[in-house]
Amino acid sequence: MTRRTLDIGKAVLEKNQGLADQLRSDFAEAGVFVVNIVSSPGSGKTELLAKTLDNLTQKVPTGVFVGDLATDNDAARLEGHGAPVLQINTDGYCHLEANMIRAAAEKLDFRGLKLLIIENVGNLVCPSSHDLGENLRVVLLSTTEGEDKPLKYPGIFKSSQLAVITKVDIAEPLGWNREAAHANIKAVAPQIQIIETSARSGAGLDEWVTFLLEKAASKS
Amino acid sequence: MTRRTLDIGKAVLEKNQGLADQLRSDFAEAGVFVVNIVSSPGSGKTELLAKTLDNLTQKVPTGVFVGDLATDNDAARLEGHGAPVLQINTDGYCHLEANMIRAAAEKLDFRGLKLLIIENVGNLVCPSSHDLGENLRVVLLSTTEGEDKPLKYPGIFKSSQLAVITKVDIAEPLGWNREAAHANIKAVAPQIQIIETSARSGAGLDEWVTFLLEKAASKS
Numbered sequence: 001m002t003r004r005t006l007d008i009g010k011a012v013l014e015k016n017q018g019l020a021d022q023l024r025s026d027f028a029e030a031g032v033f034v035v036n037i038v039s040s041p042g043s044g045k046t047e048l049l050a051k052t053l054d055n056l057t058q059k060v061p062t063g064v065f066v067g068d069l070a071t072d073n074d075a076a077r078l079e080g081h082g083a084p085v086l087q088i089n090t091d092g093y094c095h096l097e098a099n100m101i102r103a104a105a106e107k108l109d110f111r112g113l114k115l116l117i118i119e120n121v122g123n124l125v126c127p128s129s130h131d132l133g134e135n136l137r138v139v140l141l142s143t144t145e146g147e148d149k150p151l152k153y154p155g156i157f158k159s160s161q162l163a164v165i166t167k168v169d170i171a172e173p174l175g176w177n178r179e180a181a182h183a184n185i186k187a188v189a190p191q192i193q194i195i196e197t198s199a200r201s202g203a204g205l206d207e208w209v210t211f212l213l214e215k216a217a218s219k220s
Numbered sequence: 221m222t223r224r225t226l227d228i229g230k231a232v233l234e235k236n237q238g239l240a241d242q243l244r245s246d247f248a249e250a251g252v253f254v255v256n257i258v259s260s261p262g263s264g265k266t267e268l269l270a271k272t273l274d275n276l277t278q279k280v281p282t283g284v285f286v287g288d289l290a291t292d293n294d295a296a297r298l299e300g301h302g303a304p305v306l307q308i309n310t311d312g313y314c315h316l317e318a319n320m321i322r323a324a325a326e327k328l329d330f331r332g333l334k335l336l337i338i339e340n341v342g343n344l345v346c347p348s349s350h351d352l353g354e355n356l357r358v359v360l361l362s363t364t365e366g367e368d369k370p371l372k373y374p375g376i377f378k379s380s381q382l383a384v385i386t387k388v389d390i391a392e393p394l395g396w397n398r399e400a401a402h403a404n405i406k407a408v409a410p411q412i413q414i415i416e417t418s419a420r421s422g423a424g425l426d427e428w429v430t431f432l433l434e435k436a437a438s439k440s
Contacts, residue, residue, distance in 0.1 A: 003299045005292050006327050008320045009311030072225050079223045091229030092349035092375070094314060100228045107226055126346060129312035155312070 016130055019098035023133025027110065033219045034116045035212065036132050038156055039140035040149070041122030044166040046074045047199040048140070048208075049119060050081050055209045057082030060216045062115040065104050067096040069121060083117075084108055095126035098133055115216040128155040136215060138162045139192075143176040147184055154188040162193045164208060169198035236350055239318035243353025247330065253439045254336045255432070256352050258376055259360035260369070261342030264386040266294045267419040268360070268428075269339060270301050275429045277302030280436045282335040285324050287316040289341060303337075304328055315346035318353055335436040348375035356435060358382045363391045367400040374408040382413045384428060389418035 027034050039045050049064070056062055062083045066074045067090055075087035086108040088100055096118065110116050118134065120127045139160040141149055144167055150157045157163065163185050171178065178196075185192060195211065197204035247254050259265050269284070276282055282303045286294045287310055295307035306328040308320055316338065330336050338354065340347045359380040361369055364387055370377045377383065383405050391398065398416075405412060415431065417424035 003292070003295045003305045003307065004327065005295065005307040005309055006320075006324050007309045007311065008323050009289075009309055009313040012313060012317075012320075013311055069229075072223070075223045075225065085223045087223065087225040089225055089227045089229060091227065091233055093229040093232055094346040094349075097232075100226075100232075103228050104226050107224065123345070125343070126314040129314075 013129060016098045019102060020131035020133040023098055023101055023105070024135070026105070027116065027133060027135070028219070030111045030113075031219050032110050032113050032116050033136070033216045034118065034132075034134040035215070036118045036120060036134035036137045037140060038120045038124070038127045038137065038160070039122060039142075040124045040145060043122070043140045043142040043145065044199060045119050045122070045140055046077050048164070048166055048197060049117065050078055051199045051202070051205060052209060052212070053078065053081035053083050055205060056115070056212060059213060060114045061112060062117060063108055063110060063113045064117050064119065065101065065108070066119045067100070067121045069093070074119065090121055093121070094123050095121050095130055096132055097130050101132045114219065115212060124149070124153040124156050128159050136161050138164055140164050140166050141181070141185070142166045143168055143171045143174055147177050147180040150184040150188045157185060157189040157192065160189065160192060162195065162211070163189070165194065165196045167198060167200075168196045168203055169201040233349060236318045239322060240351035240353040243318055243321055243325070244355070246325070247336065247353060247355070248439070250331045251439050252330050252333050252336050253356070253436045254338065254352075254354040255435070256338045256340060256354035256357045257360060258340045258344070258347045258357065258380070259342060259362075260344045260365060263342070263360045263362040263365065264419060265339050265342070265360055266297050268384070268386055268417060269337065270298055271419045271422070271425060272429060272432070273298065273301035273303050275425060276335070276432060279433060280334045281332060282337060283328055283330060283333045284337050284339065285321065285328070286339045287320070287341045289313070294339065310341055314341060314343050315350055316340050316352055317350050321352045334439065335432060344369070344373040344376050348379050356381055358384055360384050360386050361401070361405070362386045363388055363394055363396040367397050367404055370404040370408045377405060377409040377412065380409065380412060382415065382431070383409070385414065385416045387418060387420070388416045388423055389421040
């Protein structure tokens with residue numbers, strides 16, 4: 001009996017890539033810097049994002065797309081922080097794709113924004129292979145998640161330019177091993193920059209917000 | 221600032237559903253019974269499948285589609301067990317979709333088969349929302365995985381008609397709690413049937429193969 005191979009994912013992903021490249025070009029023309037935030041569920045994406053918007057939206061016009069499996073809880077939590085928020089309900093779909101961002105961009109006008117932040121669906125596997133037309137991919141890693149996450153999910157770290165460690169305020173009671181966490185991140189993704197934050201204590205927020213402001217300014 | 225919602229996943233999944241229904245109708249017309257096997261990585265899908273084919277292919281013409289992220293290792297392992305095998309390389313895509321099965325069905329002719337087994341990409345989340353046109357969804361749960369998996373991933377158990385527990389030969393040294401495993405499966409998926417197996421010892425293989433043979437016969 002024969003064995004054969006069908007490379008179908010390649011075609012699907014190439015289609016996504018073509019759409020993502022088009023989106024990136026449209027965003028560039030409008031002068032918008034686009035950030036795609038990925039992480040596992042419960043890493044503190046939404047909490048960090050709410051605090052980030054509080055420190056950001058007075059300085060630079062920012063919009064938010066929030067991907068979620070079913071609810072619009074995250075969009076509700078992000079309301080009232082100075083940015084228009086569009087919830088992308090994926091209805092069980094495990095990651096965002098470029099065609100969803102295209103549809104979202106037709107609903108929330110990105111022209112006039114300087115920064116567009118996309119909060120991806122909580123998932124460390126599937127979002128890694130889907131370019132959304134972003135200029136920067138940020139992976140979040142919580143101190144509660146264990147220092148070996150980068151070794152288990154190398155793809156998402158390899159494809160990101162920045163790793164934001166969250167919840168450092170509870171690092172000590174957790175016995176979080178900072179050195180191991182950094183070493184594991186760098187082992188799989190030597191290119192990556194690391195910022196440590198706590199949405200609760202405010203630690204690292206200045207560094208993170210300044211980073212985003214500089215990126216947004218680079219597009220003007 | 222306003223908050224709005226875009227229900228994009230629904231449209232994507234409806235498209236998949238339409239395609240899956242068409243596939244199911246085509247399979248029915250050809251008299252093929254289609255099984256979609258889902259599980260987390262390392263649950264023993266391929267090993268079980270190899271042993272299953274050894275006991276099955278003399279009795280009923282069977283074909284196999286094997287979904288995998290990158291390699292064709294699984295197809296190689298399934299070669300020589302009496303069934304034509306088509307590897308579907310998803311190139312990082314985390315689950316199979318109906319359009320991939322459509323493309324695969326154009327490459328491996330299913331007419332003349334009585335049974336088509338689809339080994340999905342190892343993943344307990346994303347495959348649950350994607351109908352592939354199958355007649356039966358089987359979720360595998362290894363004794364090495366912990367008895368709480370059904371509670372953590374209810375979607376995949378709810379959408380399956382059969383749960384096959386694998387690697388029961390090592391249940392005892394693992395301290396696997398049979399009662400808890402069964403109770404957790406039934407708690408999230410009361411409809412589900414459970415078969416315990418070991419590809420290594422052969423335990424339960426008769427029951428599993430007989431189950432498949434009866435299903436295949438029901439299509440004739």
